[in-house]
Amino acid sequence: xxxxxxxxxxxxxxxxxxxxxxxxxxxxxxxxxxxxxxxxxxxxxxxxxxxxxxxxxxxxxxxxxxxxxxxxxxxxxxxxxxxxxxxxxxxxxxxxxxxxxxxxxxxxxxxxxxxxxxxxxxxxxxxxxxxxxxxxxxxxxxxxxxxxxxxxxxxxxxxxxxxxxxxxxxxxxxxxxxxxxxxxxxxxxxxxxxxxxxxxxxxxxxxxxxxxxxxxxxxxxxxxxxxxxxxxxxxxxxxxxxxxxxxxxxxxxxxxxxxxxxxxxxxxxxxxxxxxxxxxxxxxxxxxxxxxxxxxxxxxxxxxxxxxxxxxxxxxxxxxxxxxxxxxxxxxxxxxxxxxxxxxxxxxxxxxxxxxxxxxxxxxxxxxxxxxxxxxxxxxxxxxxxxxxxxx
Ligand SMILES: [Fe+2]
Ligand SMILES: [Fe+2]
Ligand SMILES: [Fe+2]
Numbered sequence: 001x002x003x004x005x006x007x008x009x010x011x012x013x014x015x016x017x018x019x020x021x022x023x024x025x026x027x028x029x030x031x032x033x034x035x036x037x038x039x040x041x042x043x044x045x046x047x048x049x050x051x052x053x054x055x056x057x058x059x060x061x062x063x064x065x066x067x068x069x070x071x072x073x074x075x076x077x078x079x080x081x082x083x084x085x086x087x088x089x090x091x092x093x094x095x096x097x098x099x100x101x102x103x104x105x106x107x108x109x110x111x112x113x114x115x116x117x118x119x120x121x122x123x124x125x126x127x128x129x130x131x132x133x134x135x136x137x138x139x140x141x142x143x144x145x146x147x148x149x150x151x152x153x154x155x156x157x158x159x160x161x162x163x164x165x166x167x168x169x170x171x172x173x174x175x176x177x178x179x180x181x182x183x184x185x186x187x188x189x190x191x192x193x194x195x196x197x198x199x200x201x202x203x204x205x206x207x208x209x210x211x212x213x214x215x216x217x218x219x220x221x222x223x224x225x226x227x228x229x230x231x232x233x234x235x236x237x238x239x240x241x242x243x244x245x246x247x248x249x250x251x252x253x254x255x256x257x258x259x260x261x262x263x264x265x266x267x268x269x270x271x272x273x274x275x276x277x278x279x280x281x282x283x284x285x286x287x288x289x290x291x292x293x294x295x296x297x298x299x300x301x302x303x304x305x306x307x308x309x310x311x312x313x314x315x316x317x318x319x320x321x322x323x324x325x326x327x328x329x330x331x332x333x334x335x336x337x338x339x340x341x342x343x344x345x346x347x348x349x350x351x352x353x354x355x356x357x358x359x360x361x362x363x364x365x366x367x368x369x370x371x372x373x374x375x376x377x378x379x380x381x382x383x384x385x386x387x388x389x390x391x392x
Contacts, residue, residue, distance in 0.1 A: 005207050009102060009198040010058065011300040016218060017061035019266035022072045030184045031076055031133060036060030037187045038129035038168075040195060041177065045167035054198045056122050057191075059109035063126050066093030066110075078138045086114035100213040101206055116160065128155070128164050142178045199302075204252050211259035219262050223273045225353055226262070229346060233314075234258030236389050237342035243384035246334070254335045257310035261339060264293030264312075276353040291315050292324040310335040314343045317376040341381040344368060349392050361387045 022029045039060040043053045064072060067089035074080045075089075090113050097107035112123035113130065132151060141147040148169060155161045171177055180186040202210070215230035238255040246254070265273060268290045272283055279287050295312035313327060313336035320328035322340075332340075348364040351357070359367065365382060372379040 004201045004203055005304055006199055006201050006302065007207070008300065008302045009200045010054070010195070011197070011302070012214075013058045013061050013106075015297050015300065016065075016214075016266070019218070020062075020065060022069065022076070024073070024076065028184075029072075029076055030187075031137075032061050032064065033184060033187055034133045034181060035063065035126065035129045037181065037190065038132055038171075039125050040191075041171040042125055042129065042164060042167045045170050046163060050196060052122065054196060055105050055109065056125060057195050058198070059106045059113075059122065060126055060129065062097065062106060063093065063110050063113045063130065064089060065096060066090060076134060076137060078134045081134070090114045096217050100217060101210045102200060102202070116158070124160060125164055128161060128168070132168070136181065142182065144172045144178075147172055204249070204256070208252055208256045208259070211256045214263070215259040219260075219265060222265055223270060225274060225351065226265075229350065230259050230262055232346040232350070232390050233261060233339070233342050236346050236385060237339050239386050239389045240338045240342060240381050240384045241335070243386065244338075244380065250335065253304070253306050254310060254338055257307045257335065257339055258342060260298060260307070261294060261311040261314045261343065262290060263297050264290040264295070266297075267293045274353050278354065288315070288323050295324070306333070306335065309333060310339050314339045316340065318378065319375045321376065337378045338381050341368065341377055341385070344371070344377070345382075345385055346390065349390055358392070361385075 017032050021032065036057050037060075039056045040053065043056050048056070064075060067075060071084055071089055074084045075086075090111055094107050094111035097103045097110055100107075109120060109122045109126065112118035112120050113126040115123065116127055118124055118127075131154075135141070135150065136147070139150070141150055151165070151168070155165045180190060212231070212234070215234070220226050220228060220230050234255045235258075237258040238251055241251045241254045268286055272279065272286050275283065275287075291312055291314065295308065298308045298311055310333065312324075313322075313332055316322035316325065316327040316332055316336065317340070318329040318332065318337070320326050327336075345364050345368060348359040348367055349361070365385070368377065368382045369379070371377050372382060
């Protein structure tokens with residue numbers, strides 16, 4: 001019997017894009033959001049089918065995912081773009097996305113987003129929208145005539161762009177375009193009412209693979225101290241779940257939750273994640289907020305309750321002293337209790353910025369037992385950790 005799960009792929013991509021957005025002069029660049037907005041308007045003019053329109057929207061949000069931070073800044077400055085090898089980040093983005101299940105079509109669109117001769121019309125639309133967005137960012141072209149005068153000479157003799165240019169000229173005929181482009185809140189509202197969500201149905205196996213690649217490509221890459229953390233937690237939690245005899249289905253759910261448990265870290269600044277000491281006050285709250293954001297993120301994806309509960313309870317304790325919701329032994333499922341043990345164990349076995357050494361298996365167990373003695377975590381699951389679960 002195969003169990004299918006439904007989840008909201010658009011929300012996943014939107015949040016990933018938001019977490020990658022670059023802070024410029026103290027505020028988000030919103031480049032990807034604006035590019036995606038321009039793409040959608042063009043696609044309506046060109047009468048695209050629903051599926052193509054959604055794919056274009058999603059690829060617009062992730063098109064620069066392959067760029068490193070310094071590069072991203074240069075990409076946003078029209079005059080400095082020549083200093084960047086534009087193909088490089090497009091190919092890197094493709095390489096990242098093609099490995100993620102369900103992202104194959106998006107990957108292909110991203111691959112060619114700086115290739116004006118691409119056969120892929122959707123890539124050429126992103127190419128165009130990206131250039132327009134960066135141009136608009138540099139100059140204040142908030143008026144159809146001046147914008148048209150600027151864009152027309154750039155594209156009028158390029159047959160590969162003639163339909164796109166015609167569609168765009170229609171798009172900018174009304175003031176609403178300019179008003180919305182200068183107010184991201186309005187773009188977000190437009191997306192809510194105009195961009196259909198992509199709800200996909202996957203079996204537990206495929207979702208597990210998706211979670212694994214999201215962990216590897218996004219979550220664990222966020223900090224050099226966590227390069228294998230999510231996979232380690234998933235591996236440890238799965239080993240414990242098997243050891244205590246849970247069903248295959250429950251084991252899979254726990255492993256999947258392990259891959260996703262720190263997804264909220266995407267919204268915590270690197271300076272906090274890598275702070276080499278004890279955090280306090282507001283900084284400590286921001287660090288702790290990652291698990292609340294895991295909850296919020298997975299909730300928006302409309303995932304299974306089990307996965308959300310297990311993933312977002314990994315800092316909760318049996319005595320109610322954990323965070324973010326202060327749940328206690330009556331609220332915490334077996335899966336959640338296992339994941340908490342697996343998370344602490346894996347963190348102890350790794351090097352961290354706030355301590356010089358990692359712990360051996362035995363030393364880690366001693367710390368865990370100490371916590372069990374204080375009534376915080378479940379002793380049975382500590383005993384179930386195989387000594388060779390992580391190859392460290
Ligand atoms: Fe790009
Ligand atoms: Fe965590
Ligand atoms: Fe963790």
